[in-house]
Amino acid sequence: MKQVLLIMLGLISLAATAQEKGKFEVYDFDKFKLHIYYTNDVLGDASYIIEGKKGIVTLEQPLFKDNVSEYDAYLADLKKPIEQRITNYHLGGTGNHDVIMPQGMPEFTKGEIYGGMMSGFAQTFGDAIVSIPNGKTTEVKFETTQTYAGVKFGFYRGATSDFPAASIIIGNKVYYTHWTPAKAHMNHLQISSPMAIDAEIAEANKALNSGCELFIGGHGGAANIDAVKFKIQYLETMKEILANNKTTEAFIAAMKKEYPDLQGENGLEELAKALYK
Numbered sequence: 001m002k003q004v005l006l007i008m009l010g011l012i013s014l015a016a017t018a019q020e021k022g023k024f025e026v027y028d029f030d031k032f033k034l035h036i037y038y039t040n041d042v043l044g045d046a047s048y049i050i051e052g053k054k055g056i057v058t059l060e061q062p063l064f065k066d067n068v069s070e071y072d073a074y075l076a077d078l079k080k081p082i083e084q085r086i087t088n089y090h091l092g093g094t095g096n097h098d099v100i101m102p103q104g105m106p107e108f109t110k111g112e113i114y115g116g117m118m119s120g121f122a123q124t125f126g127d128a129i130v131s132i133p134n135g136k137t138t139e140v141k142f143e144t145t146q147t148y149a150g151v152k153f154g155f156y157r158g159a160t161s162d163f164p165a166a167s168i169i170i171g172n173k174v175y176y177t178h179w180t181p182a183k184a185h186m187n188h189l190q191i192s193s194p195m196a197i198d199a200e201i202a203e204a205n206k207a208l209n210s211g212c213e214l215f216i217g218g219h220g221g222a223a224n225i226d227a228v229k230f231k232i233q234y235l236e237t238m239k240e241i242l243a244n245n246k247t248t249e250a251f252i253a254a255m256k257k258e259y260p261d262l263q264g265e266n267g268l269e270e271l272a273k274a275l276y277k
Contacts, residue, residue, distance in 0.1 A: 068092075
């Protein structure tokens with residue numbers, strides 16, 4: 001839990017910048033459509049709409065008011081009833097609407113770690129973000145499959161080093177977890193300890209073996225299976241480099257040598273601090 005708290009503090013410390021408008025991207029899987037909303041907010045959040053033939057499911061609604069307005073307008077234009085709203089890793093602008101959350105997550109959001117994070121956001125961003133949602137919450141058990149708007153949603157435990165939320169398989173085509181896999185350096189918010197390396201490798205292997213075609217996250221949008229394979233290889237290499245180097249300076253140098261010019265290199269110093277503390 002201490003590691004999770006450090007992640008929270010890291011998120012709160014992100015610098016606020018002028019926000020650009022978000023954008024939408026749509027993937028058609030025949031039986032359902034996945035609408036990805038890139039918020040372009042300072043937290044790098046992504047929100048989703050799963051559109052079935054006759055109804056809609058939302059996943060991780062936005063937190064910032066400007067994004068909520070844009071997202072809700074797009075949602076209304078789809079002209080289908082919202083059958084379910086899923087809040088998994090990120091509390092957002094669901095207002096007084098009923099939501100579902102993975103088992104144990106509602107209580108966690110009220111605790112010191114997540115509650116402290118939301119209080120920090122309120123202090124940092126003020127009136128730019130929505131109020132804490134106050135609708136009825138129903139918990140969904142892990143290792144179960146639910147059907148909403150004619151689409152199957154499988155709820156499975158996420159990475160053990162992360163919040164106690166779910167990795168969700170949508171329509172047997174899309175794999176959702178907290179962080180979208182990317183061909184880039186991982187940061188200290190994802191890998192906050194040596195233990196987290198193994199936890200993320202295990203989670204990435206679950207994604208790889210899921211049979212899904214598209215991989216999405218609360219941060220980062222969408223990626224294909226090559227990004228998942230890269231993530232596994234990258235983390236295995238990181239684990240070796242960590243074992244073979246005794247200082248943060250040596251670790252950073254070895255990572256740069258192994259992955260020259262890889263995006264996110266400027267985050268290696270904070271990553272090294274997390275791994276060697």
